[in-house]
Amino acid sequence: MGLREAFASGKFVVTAEVGPLKGTDTTEIKEVAHLLKGKVDGTNVTDQQSAVMRLGSMVTCYLLKQEGLDPILQVTCRDRNRLAIQSDLLSAYVLGIRNVLAITGDFPSLGDHPDAKAVYDLDSVQLVWTINRMNQGYDIAGNELQGKTDFFIGAVVTPITDTEAAMELQLIKMEKKIEAGARFFQTQAVYDVDAFAKFMKRAEKFGVPVLAGIIPLKSVGMARYMNKNVAGVFVPDHLIEEMQKAEKPAQKGLEIAARLIRDVKDLCQGVHIMAIGWERKVPEILELAGLA
Amino acid sequence: MVRSEQKPLEEILGYLEGSKKVFLLGCDGCAQASGTGGWPQLKEMKEKLEQNGKEVTGMMVVDFLCQKALVASHLKPVEDQVMASDAVLVMTCGIGVQASAAMIKKPVIPGCNTVPLGGTRGEWRGSERCLECGDCVLYWTGGICPLTACSKGLLNGACGGASNGKCEVDRNKDCGWERIYQRLKEIGQLERLKKFIPPKAYNKMRPKGEILVSSLWALEQKD
Numbered sequence: 001m002g003l004r005e006a007f008a009s010g011k012f013v014v015t016a017e018v019g020p021l022k023g024t025d026t027t028e029i030k031e032v033a034h035l036l037k038g039k040v041d042g043t044n045v046t047d048q049q050s051a052v053m054r055l056g057s058m059v060t061c062y063l064l065k066q067e068g069l070d071p072i073l074q075v076t077c078r079d080r081n082r083l084a085i086q087s088d089l090l091s092a093y094v095l096g097i098r099n100v101l102a103i104t105g106d107f108p109s110l111g112d113h114p115d116a117k118a119v120y121d122l123d124s125v126q127l128v129w130t131i132n133r134m135n136q137g138y139d140i141a142g143n144e145l146q147g148k149t150d151f152f153i154g155a156v157v158t159p160i161t162d163t164e165a166a167m168e169l170q171l172i173k174m175e176k177k178i179e180a181g182a183r184f185f186q187t188q189a190v191y192d193v194d195a196f197a198k199f200m201k202r203a204e205k206f207g208v209p210v211l212a213g214i215i216p217l218k219s220v221g222m223a224r225y226m227n228k229n230v231a232g233v234f235v236p237d238h239l240i241e242e243m244q245k246a247e248k249p250a251q252k253g254l255e256i257a258a259r260l261i262r263d264v265k266d267l268c269q270g271v272h273i274m275a276i277g278w279e280r281k282v283p284e285i286l287e288l289a290g291l292a
Numbered sequence: 293m294v295r296s297e298q299k300p301l302e303e304i305l306g307y308l309e310g311s312k313k314v315f316l317l318g319c320d321g322c323a324q325a326s327g328t329g330g331w332p333q334l335k336e337m338k339e340k341l342e343q344n345g346k347e348v349t350g351m352m353v354v355d356f357l358c359q360k361a362l363v364a365s366h367l368k369p370v371e372d373q374v375m376a377s378d379a380v381l382v383m384t385c386g387i388g389v390q391a392s393a394a395m396i397k398k399p400v401i402p403g404c405n406t407v408p409l410g411g412t413r414g415e416w417r418g419s420e421r422c423l424e425c426g427d428c429v430l431y432w433t434g435g436i437c438p439l440t441a442c443s444k445g446l447l448n449g450a451c452g453g454a455s456n457g458k459c460e461v462d463r464n465k466d467c468g469w470e471r472i473y474q475r476l477k478e479i480g481q482l483e484r485l486k487k488f489i490p491p492k493a494y495n496k497m498r499p500k501g502e503i504l505v506s507s508l509w510a511l512e513q514k515d
């Protein structure tokens with residue numbers, strides 16, 4: 001069962017994220033694919049996450065596909081203009097990739113090639129619109145495709161923000177993405193279940209499935225770092241305290257992740273686990289959450 | 293005003309390798325105001341070049357160096373000094389350097405970097421900027437330009453990277469899209485945010501050939 005079918009079946013959907021490394025060594029990707037097989041409905045591959053240059057999302061998706069997973073190609077607007085993006089989408093489709101997640105992308109100055117020229121020829125709403133158009137058999141310029149795509153289109157939303165303006169902007173953009181053709185959403189990491197519930201109350205009316213983002217905490221330092229540096233991520237004090245008191249903070253982090261999954265289970269349609277280097281722990285998190 | 297910063301001396305000396313005699317050119321407009329190419333900066337530069345074994349054949353400050361006819365008329369009396377030089381060091385913005393290069397039959401060397409101001413401004417100094425995109429979308433954004441106010445130039449809403457209203461690219465800058473939201477809210481037009489703006493025709497940002505031909509310059513050529 002692929003991602004699209006999983007959504008259609010009405011089950012609680014689980015996706016996980018794989019971040020390619022910098023270089024040509026794909027050993028780890030294959031190992032992780034092995035561990036995730038049969039345990040998740042879809043596997044995201046990041047597109048040079050945090051603007052750090054790495055192995056490409058498309059080829060990694062292809063490798064995952066060969067290992068029997070249903071990959072989700074993440075595409076950012078940061079590095080490619082509309083010609084490159086559309087051409088890559090055609091290539092990905094030919095390689096058997098069927099799911100795409102459209103993202104704006106972190107600015108290059110935040111990554112390891114800060115001098116790079118930022119592109120943003122399209123924005124994320126226009127990207128969703130473009131993929132939808134290609135699904136109908138046309139490119140952006142209106143030319144007909146010889147053989148169209150049939151992508152299952154996803155987009156992202158930040159469910160918890162620090163200003164009401166930012167929240168309203170997220171909801172309006174979510175609605176625009178849906179109108180442009182988005183069929184599912186994955187969210188930024190959620191640690192505050194009440195705040196997430198409030199967001200879901202406002203987003204429910206759109207009737208499009210939402211997968212809550214889960215990032216397992218590895219340490220107190222990581223929680224503090226994200227609070228300070230990652231927009232849209234807010235780890236509440238009580239969780240930081242819980243990590244502090246734990247004898248084995250790493251294990252505690254897995255338990256908290258599993259608890260969060262159980263807590264959001266009745267609020268949304270699934271979870272998206274971003275393990276950031278801890279992909280091997282995903283099966284354990286799912287087991288602790290009672291999803292295995 | 294065009295803002296400039298002096299290049300590091302080592303870079304300038306690098307360009308002047310093999311050139312012994314140097315003529316210095318400044319501008320009493322923006323370069324003077326930027327503190328990069330008025331008389332005081334030219335005098336300082338003269339000393340520095342002499343300390344590094346160069347011979348300064350002469351100096352001239354023109355107001356304004358971007359006016360090619362003025363470049364020609366100001367340099368006329370010092371033509372011998374200019375022609376006796378191996379290079380002309382221009383301590384102004386890139387426009388002054390280009391105008392000088394068009395008028396002087398000697399190697400022209402840029403002494404400054406022109407720094408970004410984020411787009412075209414009005415004649416009066418202000419915070420509003422325009423990128424001359426050729427297809428204005430200000431109706432949809434409450435009169436705040438998304439191409440200049442948003443660091444990524446996004447047209448359909450915020451990227452989600454803002455933190456407490458500050459942009460992910462520069463925490464000293466307000467998120468352009470949060471500003472657009474506030475403005476539209478104030479005027480009761482939040483509905484406009486729901487409008488989908490299709491991919492932009494960026495080829496409209498390329499200036500037409502005839503625009504690059506200054507009409508003033510054409511007149512100057514006639515006398």
Ligand code: SF4
Nearest residue numbers: 422423425428429437
């Ligand atoms: S939308 Fe285009 S024309 Fe309008 S202010 Fe911005 S850059 Fe200038």
Ligand code: SF4
Nearest residue numbers: 442451459460467468
């Ligand atoms: S934080 Fe705001 S201004 Fe900065 S790039 Fe994102 S949307 Fe644009």
